[in-house]
């Protein structure tokens with residue numbers, strides 16, 4: 001099974017919530033790692049560490065490394081990079097997703113915030129520029145749709161490793177149990 005890691009470019013310390021939502025989405029939708037490039041944000045590291053402790057892993061979390069180094073190292077190891085951008089090949093119209101899956105390689109997904117460096121569109125950085133529709137919207141929405149298409153929904157049944165807490169789906173009430181125990185913590 002291919003490994004998928006998300007690289008968040010352009011995180012601003014004053015804009016912590018959006019990056020947190022992006023990273024939570026990456027984890028919940030099947031990624032095995034996340035990188036916040038070029039900047040260290042210890043609050044986000046703490047949030048993600050708590051999430052993995054309570055809701056399970058595995059998930060690698062890296063920060064502060066330059067995006068260029070991450071991309072270069074990834075490609076050196078034989079992985080491919082996919083840049084999510086409104087300007088790329090529309091995932092719904094062409095065969096870009098088929099080509100990505102057919103490559104059978106680990107995938108580094110590059111996601112921006114403000115305007116990304118123009119090099120991101122170049123083949124040295126991105127093997128594929130993929131748009132989730134050619135309208136500008138949100139990095140969280142773009143990542144969720146991309147991962148759901150890539151995994152064809154299987155990620156929504158993913159079992160996480162060693163969680164402390166687990167939600168028991170219920171049509172009417174909130175039920176959270178301690179993993180392996182019968183006691184209901186919240187309902």
Ligand SMILES: C[S@@+](CC[C@H](N)C(=O)[O-])C[C@H]1O[C@@H](n2cnc3c(N)ncnc32)[C@H](O)[C@@H]1O
Nearest residue numbers: 084085086111112131132135136137138139142
């Ligand atoms: C809120 S957008 C900002 C885009 C920026 N204003 C620009 O013109 O490049 C932030 C990120 O969301 C992602 N994104 C937004 N719309 C997208 C789309 N239609 N398809 C794929 N990714 C998208 C891209 O990764 C983008 O860098």
